[in-house]
Amino acid sequence: MMPDPLISLIVAAIISALLAWLFWPASGLFWRWQRTRELTERVLREDALKHIHQCEIHGDKPSIKSLVGALKISPEEVTQVLTSLEAHELLSTDGTHFRLTPAGRDYALRIIRAHRLYERYLAEESGFDEQEWHTRAERYEHQLTPAETEALAAHLGIPTHDPHGDPIPTADGVVVYPDERTSLTDLALDQTARIVHLEDEPEAVYAQLVAEGLHVGQEIRLIEASPQRLRFWAGGDEHLLAPVVAANISVIPVSEAPREEEILGEPLSNLKPGEMGRVVKISPRIRGTERRRMMDLGILPGTLIEVEMSSASGNPVAYRIRGALLALRKSQADLISVCPEESK
Incomplete structure (x- = not known):
């Protein structure tokens, strides 16, 4: 019995559509899967280069075990990544030991540069919470082309450090780590120092x-x-940290620096309705667009601020600033230091 021509035509059309869906140039499912697989392999190679570079900087020996933890893949997959790096002449091996080649080190520094520049961008020009910066930069560092990275650097004014205090490698691959910084755990009692780095991992x-x-x-x-x-004094308050946490804070001792509790006043949020205070400092934690907005509204050192009223919940609070009313959240007022003054 001859097949119905209409049915044959429908089956052929379905098969053609299925093949087109799978293999259409550039947008077919197969090619999209292929690009995703290639991107994943490249991301793993770049993350491995970063990990090995960080090990070398800190004097540690990278290993398959350490890469398993850093990349969150199996030992077999780590071996494949290392084989690929060696094939691209980015890694040299000697038995169970491996190290970056000059080309591999340059590649790692390019990724680190993109990561730290993007963190700086997020800190200065985005509204993302600072706990999100590292995770977002971990993803975006693999998407920036070298040209885009340099354009971002120029846009930011060629910054030298990311918001956590890590030095940003130059376009030529030069990175300078300060020799004089030390862990807070090694600081002498009653010694004043300045925080120069906060380790952003683990989260x-x-x-x-x-x-x-x-x-x-x-x-x-x-x-x-x-x-x-x-136990230490910082930001006008006392803090308690376990040594394992405090070890993530790097500082540089400062000779005869003025003690913060003597010069910073108190948080604006401490004032009650009817009380006044003069701004002495705005915390560096207020960055980018939020900082520019506050400056545009007249919140500057020397500005007199009066607490007008608080909402039923106590947050936000209305402040009178240069004749205008402005509502600030407690989290914002906490970062504005004032010296209380007598109400007129």
């Missing part, structure tokens, strides 16, 4: 540092140190 530890209100550039003074805790 849980960095989240704790952010919750404490700590930031790069902040002055700090160690009050007490024991195997169980470190």
